[in-house]
Amino acid sequence: MTERSKVNLPDLFKKMDKGEPITWLTCYDYPTAHLQEQAGVDMILVGDSLGMTMLGYDSTLPVTMDDMIRHTQAVRRGAPTAFLFGDMPYMSYQASNEDAVRNAGRFMAEAACDAVKLEGGREMADRIRAIAAAGIPVSGHLGLTPQSVSALGGFRLQGKGAAAAKRIIEDAKILEEAGAFCILLELVPDRVCEIITERSENCLIMSLGGGPHAHGQLLIYHDMFGLYPKFKPKMAKVFGNAGEVILNGLKQYVDEVSNGTFPAKENYFGIKDEEYDELISELGE
Ligand code: KIV
Numbered sequence: 001m002t003e004r005s006k007v008n009l010p011d012l013f014k015k016m017d018k019g020e021p022i023t024w025l026t027c028y029d030y031p032t033a034h035l036q037e038q039a040g041v042d043m044i045l046v047g048d049s050l051g052m053t054m055l056g057y058d059s060t061l062p063v064t065m066d067d068m069i070r071h072t073q074a075v076r077r078g079a080p081t082a083f084l085f086g087d088m089p090y091m092s093y094q095a096s097n098e099d100a101v102r103n104a105g106r107f108m109a110e111a112a113c114d115a116v117k118l119e120g121g122r123e124m125a126d127r128i129r130a131i132a133a134a135g136i137p138v139s140g141h142l143g144l145t146p147q148s149v150s151a152l153g154g155f156r157l158q159g160k161g162a163a164a165a166k167r168i169i170e171d172a173k174i175l176e177e178a179g180a181f182c183i184l185l186e187l188v189p190d191r192v193c194e195i196i197t198e199r200s201e202n203c204l205i206m207s208l209g210g211g212p213h214a215h216g217q218l219l220i221y222h223d224m225f226g227l228y229p230k231f232k233p234k235m236a237k238v239f240g241n242a243g244e245v246i247l248n249g250l251k252q253y254v255d256e257v258s259n260g261t262f263p264a265k266e267n268y269f270g271i272k273d274e275e276y277d278e279l280i281s282e283l284g285e
Contacts (some may be wrong), residue, residue: 007042007083008114009137009181015042015215016204022216024206025224028054028071032221033078043083045117045218046072048090049146052230053222060146063089065103072111085139086113090147093118097130104131104138117184119145121171125178132179139182140175142168143210155233159188172196176203184218185210187235209235 015022024043027033028050036044050071051063072086086107093100100118107113115137118124124140131138143158152158159165169192172183182204185193190211197205197214207214222228223236226243256262271279 004040004081006081009083012042012083012204013202021214022204022206024216024218026050026053026218026220026222027075027079028221030074030078033075033082036221037079037082041079041082042216043085044075044079045085045087046075046111047087047220049087049220049222051089053220053228059149061090065089065092065106068092069106069110072107072113076112083114084112085115085117086111088116088118093124093127094120097126100127101130101134101136104136105134108136115139115182117141117182119147121167122174125174128175128178128180132181137181138179139184139204139206140172140180141184141186142171142175142188143185144187155187157187157189159192165189165192168192169195169199172203172205173199176200182206184208185214209233 012022022042023040024045025036025041026047026049027036027044028046033044046068048060048063048068050067051057051060054071055063055067057063068086068089072084076084086104088100088103088107092103104116107116116131117139118127118131119141120127121140121142128138128140144152144155146155149155159168165188168185168188172185175183180203183196183200184206185196186208188210190213193205193207193210194213200215204215206216206218208218208220219236220228220233223233224239226232226238226241229243232238253262
């Protein structure tokens with residue numbers, strides 16, 4: 001385990017003030033959380049993208065609160081000091097402030113989260129206000145918001161035109177004023193991200209495919225390591241092809257069992273001769 005003490009909000013804002021980029025990754029399970037903790041990742045998001053990366057759905061929409069809680073608990077066990085976000089799944093907050101506060105509270109009480117994240121612009125300002133008023137740190141998420149992928153017409157760059165970009169910039173300020181301590185900008189043009197970062201007064205602006213002019217970066221873990229088979233977004237850099245390493249290992253396993261080279265002597269246990277002889281005589285053979 002790392003020696004670091006628990007990452008908290010003042011630590012994150014200190015980094016922001018010093019101009020030190022904040023690192024943020026998605027994570028959905030205990031062993032990966034353990035590795036991310038060892039690597040010193042500042043913040044971890046248990047994203048509802050787990051519906052696609054871990055459960056194989058075509059979108060994030062089928063993910064439930066219970067799915068999220070189960071995975072978030074596992075991640076917290078593996079990463080005790082990272083600043084941990086629970087991602088509010090589809091229809092856990094859209095219908096009412098009461099739903100939003102109750103479900104945000106579940107992440108805090110049942111999964112030891114430090115914050116929650118929800119998607120949407122000005123129309124979600126009331127939800128952000130209600131969650132923040134309940135004492136729960138809350139992050140917004142603008143640009144490509146996967147829970148609205150149908151309305152947005154697919155997984156594509158948002159805010160390309162001046163009018164759409166202006167709306168995202170206004171939304172960011174509205175969410176900050178409603179109490180968001182952090183806003184994720186996903187797939188927006190770099191200069192739009194830069195304007196929002198410059199205008200932020202007391203809000204961490206995080207970029208996923210929005211370029212370098214933010215307070216930090218988020219990547220989806222499965223995209224970083226070649227672990228998502230369906231597509232590889234342009235914004236994701238592959239930092240190592242774990243998918244290929246694992247596939248080669250699996251093929252080798254199939255070969256070695258098939259040709260009898262696994263298990264070898266060092267992979268199993270024997271029994272002493274006298275115990276074996278007694279066993280045979282007990283069995284009457
Ligand atoms: O669910 C998730 O992982 C997310 C990312 C797309 C940022 O919200």
